[in-house]
Amino acid sequence: xSATRVAVLRFPGTLxxxxxxxxxxxxxxxxxxxxxxxxxxxxxxxxVVIPGGFSYGDHLRPGALASRTPIMGAVKDHAKxxxxxxxxxxxxxxxxxxxxLPGVLRPNASLSFICRQADLEVADAGTPWTGGRGAxxxxxxxxxxxxxAWFGTPGxxxxxxxxxxxxxxxSIDKIxxxxxxxxxxxxxxxxxxxxQEPLLGSTDGRVLFAxxxx
Amino acid sequence: MGESGKPLxxxxxxxxxxxxxxxxxxxxxxxxxxxxxxxxxxxxHCSYKHSKPLLKGFPTTGPRVVMGPGENAGAVDVGDxxxxxxxxESHNHxxxxxxxxxxxxxxxxxxxxxxxxxxxxxxxxxxxxxxxLDSARSRFLFxxxxxxxxxxxxxxxxxxxxxxxxxxxxxxxxxxxxxxxxGVVPHHKILSxxxxxxxxxxxxxxxxxxxDGIGGASVLASAELGDDDADKRPSxxxxxxxxxxKLMDLCQALNxxxxxxxxxxxGAAGLTSAAxxxxxxxxxxxxxxxxxxPLREQGLAPGEVLVSESQERMLAIVEPAKMDAVVExxxxxxxxxxxxGEVTGTGELEALWRGEEVVRIPSLYLTDDVPFYDVPRDxxxxxxxxxxxxxxxxxxxxxxxLALLGDPNVASKRWIFQQYDQLVGAGTMRRPGGDxxxxxxxxxxxxxxxxLDCAEWHTEIDPYAGGMASVLEAARNxxxxxxxxxxxxxxxxxxxxxxxxxxxxxxxxxxxxxDALTAIDAPIVSGNVSLYNESPRGPIYPxxxxxxxGLLDDAATSIGSAFHHHDDAILLIGYGEPRVDxxxxxxxxxxAPTAPEPARDAALFRLLAECARQRLLKSAHDVSEGGLAVAxxxxxxxxxxxxxxxxxxGRRADEAMFGEGGGRVIAxxxxxxxxxxxxxAGEGVHVVQVGAVGGDDVVIDAGSxxxxxxxxxAAQVWEGSIPQALEAQ
Numbered sequence: 001x002s003a004t005r006v007a008v009l010r011f012p013g014t015l016x017x018x019x020x021x022x023x024x025x026x027x028x029x030x031x032x033x034x035x036x037x038x039x040x041x042x043x044x045x046x047x048v049v050i051p052g053g054f055s056y057g058d059h060l061r062p063g064a065l066a067s068r069t070p071i072m073g074a075v076k077d078h079a080k081x082x083x084x085x086x087x088x089x090x091x092x093x094x095x096x097x098x099x100x101l102p103g104v105l106r107p108n109a110s111l112s113f114i115c116r117q118a119d120l121e122v123a124d125a126g127t128p129w130t131g132g133r134g135a136x137x138x139x140x141x142x143x144x145x146x147x148x149a150w151f152g153t154p155g156x157x158x159x160x161x162x163x164x165x166x167x168x169x170x171s172i173d174k175i176x177x178x179x180x181x182x183x184x185x186x187x188x189x190x191x192x193x194x195x196q197e198p199l200l201g202s203t204d205g206r207v208l209f210a211x212x213x214x
Numbered sequence: 215m216g217e218s219g220k221p222l223x224x225x226x227x228x229x230x231x232x233x234x235x236x237x238x239x240x241x242x243x244x245x246x247x248x249x250x251x252x253x254x255x256x257x258x259h260c261s262y263k264h265s266k267p268l269l270k271g272f273p274t275t276g277p278r279v280v281m282g283p284g285e286n287a288g289a290v291d292v293g294d295x296x297x298x299x300x301x302x303e304s305h306n307h308x309x310x311x312x313x314x315x316x317x318x319x320x321x322x323x324x325x326x327x328x329x330x331x332x333x334x335x336x337x338x339x340x341x342x343x344x345x346x347l348d349s350a351r352s353r354f355l356f357x358x359x360x361x362x363x364x365x366x367x368x369x370x371x372x373x374x375x376x377x378x379x380x381x382x383x384x385x386x387x388x389x390x391x392x393x394x395x396x397g398v399v400p401h402h403k404i405l406s407x408x409x410x411x412x413x414x415x416x417x418x419x420x421x422x423x424x425x426d427g428i429g430g431a432s433v434l435a436s437a438e439l440g441d442d443d444a445d446k447r448p449s450x451x452x453x454x455x456x457x458x459x460k461l462m463d464l465c466q467a468l469n470x471x472x473x474x475x476x477x478x479x480x481g482a483a484g485l486t487s488a489a490x491x492x493x494x495x496x497x498x499x500x501x502x503x504x505x506x507x508p509l510r511e512q513g514l515a516p517g518e519v520l521v522s523e524s525q526e527r528m529l530a531i532v533e534p535a536k537m538d539a540v541v542e543x544x545x546x547x548x549x550x551x552x553x554x555g556e557v558t559g560t561g562e563l564e565a566l567w568r569g570e571e572v573v574r575i576p577s578l579y580l581t582d583d584v585p586f587y588d589v590p591r592d593x594x595x596x597x598x599x600x601x602x603x604x605x606x607x608x609x610x611x612x613x614x615x616l617a618l619l620g621d622p623n624v625a626s627k628r629w630i631f632q633q634y635d636q637l638v639g640a641g642t643m644r645r646p647g648g649d650x651x652x653x654x655x656x657x658x659x660x661x662x663x664x665x666l667d668c669a670e671w672h673t674e675i676d677p678y679a680g681g682m683a684s685v686l687e688a689a690r691n692x693x694x695x696x697x698x699x700x701x702x703x704x705x706x707x708x709x710x711x712x713x714x715x716x717x718x719x720x721x722x723x724x725x726x727x728x729d730a731l732t733a734i735d736a737p738i739v740s741g742n743v744s745l746y747n748e749s750p751r752g753p754i755y756p757x758x759x760x761x762x763x764g765l766l767d768d769a770a771t772s773i774g775s776a777f778h779h780h781d782d783a784i785l786l787i788g789y790g791e792p793r794v795d796x797x798x799x800x801x802x803x804x805x806a807p808t809a810p811e812p813a814r815d816a817a818l819f820r821l822l823a824e825c826a827r828q829r830l831l832k833s834a835h836d837v838s839e840g841g842l843a844v845a846x847x848x849x850x851x852x853x854x855x856x857x858x859x860x861x862x863x864g865r866r867a868d869e870a871m872f873g874e875g876g877g878r879v880i881a882x883x884x885x886x887x888x889x890x891x892x893x894x895a896g897e898g899v900h901v902v903q904v905g906a907v908g909g910d911d912v913v914i915d916a917g918s919x920x921x922x923x924x925x926x927x928a929a930q931v932w933e934g935s936i937p938q939a940l941e942a943q
Contacts, residue, residue, distance in 0.1 A: 013369075013460075054455075114633070115637065193640055
């Protein structure tokens with residue numbers, strides 16, 4: 001039997017497609033790079049990853065232009081049918097811009113780009129995205145962004161991950177990642193694809209990719 | 215005549231003798247576009263006319279060298295059919311005029327050098343010099359240059375894994391921004407810039423050409439800065455990292471599909487420099503139709519098109535049969551690829567404009583027939599050692615230690631590297647903040663350790679020894695990760711070589727660098743020279759920034775700078791007596807620092823690499839600015855654990871703690887492995903157990919004197935220094 005297919009979207013300016021694809025392979029699935037001008041997801045797509053980067057150079061607003069590309073129509077259909085979608089960093093911004101997740105990502109309170117390792121606390125343990133970790137359990141995953149402060153109404157989403165300790169970017173309620181109410185669409189600012197092996201400092205990012213095929 | 219009433223050649227920065235040489239070579243008066251081209255290609259920035267004769271002293275060959283200096287970047291073999299490609303370059307003058315764009319386009323330029331070789335960039339580093347942070351202008355330059363580097367590097371998706379910064383009055387008006395890029399490429403995919411194949415097409419790829427950066431190489435980069443610098447702002451280019459990322463992806467795709475004969479980036483002097491380098495290197499001519507160059511704005515004169523420094527452009531040679539495929543691939547990457555001319559057999563650079571020939575110059579005139587100059591070599595007086603009795607002994611060694619940790623030159627550089635994406639590509643194994651960045655070579659279990667360093671105070675005082683020290687400090691940083699230093703790149707930032715002792719310092723420091731590089735078997739494979747870093751306030755220190763690349767055969771064996779476990783033994787490894795001369799502790803560039811001994815450093819590097827291979831050490835950290843006390847505190851802070859050591863007081867306790875010099879490393883290991891480490895040490899390398907990891911304090915006993923700081927307070931001072939200095943006003 002062939003491996004489960006996971007579409008890894010690629011827009012002009014996407015940067016993390018290779019590492020996201022390796023993380024997809026790491027959980028035994030088959031990554032398929034998918035071009036932004038395509039109007040359909042690859043045949044047999046089980047789940048979608050929208051990796052990080054600077055799609056369209058962050059022109060207009062981060063994620064704004066990418067959210068209006070042809071492939072996002074197919075992603076919306078996939079999500080409506082209950083398919084899983086994981087948006088990381090710029091992918092999270094694209095999901096918010098496209099309306100698949102509520103809220104917006106505002107510039108960090110410091111108004112500067114911040115890159116560092118973070119402890120993330122599992123808030124809502126009931127979604128598939130944290131692999132059965134209990135509420136309050138901690139995942140060590142790095143984040144790096146300039147526009148990562150989620151702003152919106154927490155009740156419109158499920159708060160999956162919160163920054164533990166100091167709020168690094170001024171997001172509402174220390175939110176690091178949310179899913180839609182149905183739980184099949186997940187967006188987070190930290191980068192689980194960069195927490196995949198001990199030599200990189202953490203393996204805690206694996207649960208989010210494992211959730212794609214769970 | 216030019217607009218000022220002076221002859222045009224003089225306005226363009228050429229000497230009368232140089233103009234006569236142009237006329238003599240050409241056998242006629244040059245056209246205006248031709249004269250503009252000569253003025254740029256013969257500028258110091260493009261021709262190295264004051265430094266090239268001296269650079270011949272560098273070792274540039276060795277069994278690992280795949281491509282040495284002269285190409286866009288150097289390349290060394292790292293096994294598995296792969297080569298590591300790297301180069302460091304300056305963007306000092308533009309950054310002094312407009313720090314954000316100056317620094318950003320500095321990153322863009324060095325990345326294109328790596329792309330031009332066919333390589334995939336895997337790491338960025340930067341070396342910075344500014345005035346002290348009590349100056350509002352220096353704070354502005356520093357803040358904006360860091361933002362510019364982050365803006366560009368983050369957006370193109372190359373991890374920034376290391377670098378260094380120093381603050382000193384000497385850089386108040388002449389800041390330095392040096393950027394290094396490291397890439398990887400299979401040997402058989404390495405591209406040369408040599409144009410080949412008569413009838414092949416000359417293809418301009420990427421951004422459209424505008425009026426930005428006209429004359430940047432001559433007006434900005436080859437003259438001292440003065441009061442009218444604001445007028446030079448239009449000579450600073452504006453960067454677009456999004457286009458650079460597309461360009462990077464496109465060039466890689468074109469190379470993967472074997473669609474390129476040669477590739478060259480457009481940097482200083484734009485099309486002129488790129489085309490003449492490609493022609494000269496390939497021994498061919500190039501005919502350019504300027505009307506086909508896609509323009510961003512109308513009304514550019516032919517000379518402007520030829521020397522525009524618009525960013526994010528590359529020049530390629532393509533076989534005619536492959537043109538359609540190249541254009542189609544560019545379209546898919548949302549970029550222009552335009553056929554602007556062809557390879558000819560004449561050896562001449564020709565340019566047509568509105569159907570008329572406006573340029574016809576044998577390309578070698580531009581690239582090789584440059585007038586070279588010997589720099590005056592007036593030695594500065596020999597340094598005298600500091601009389602220690604004239605240095606007041608501090609009442610409170612602990613307070614002196616904390617003050618040193620709070621010196622922005624010593625303190626944590628987190629404020630800088632936190633603004634850089636250190637991780638993109640998921641290959642960064644040792645992040646900034648340690649001795650060197652460690653990045654996996656993609657698709658392998660190997661890794662490279664990379665760093666930039668410089669010992670400018672030492673170089674000012676004793677340029678031969680300082681050149682050596684610059685090489686050895688950089689190499690020692692790399693060696694501390696367990697990697698074997700295999701090759702180097704250099705960026706020689708100096709003042710006006712025609713004045714004072716600068717020429718002598720340039721020559722002597724190159725000699726010192728060369729001797730040290732030979733001793734540690736690390737050839738120079740690429741480099742850059744930036745002269746005239748001088749303002750009415752005076753010259754900068756001679757600043758030979760050295761980038762060293764080291765190789766780890768097993769990425770999992772790399773060593774970090776942080777202590778790990780309570781009760782681990784703390785070792786002092788290496789050689790040399792600490793001295794207060796030219797130390798951060800003394801706080802001034804004065805005295806006679808301990809001379810480096812490259813052979814002993816080479817032995818130290820072998821020991822560290824072997825310890826890594828056998829996994830004997832848990833940490834290793836170079837003793838540099840601030841001496842043993844600062845190195846110890848940093849290993850403690852980074853590991854969030856205390857430590858206690860006892861050392862001999864030597865001449866005086868403060869000198870033993872804070873003195874600098876020699877090649878020393880603070881390491882830690884399981885107490886059971888101390889004897890194993892000592893047994894591996896070669897001649898001239900001492901291994902001494904000086905203490906143990908543990909506790910909540912960092913403590914040094916030197917003879918009968920004790921200095922003690924709490925881990926928490928040391929961390930607060932060390933981490934808080936730069937942010938506080940920036941927020942102060």
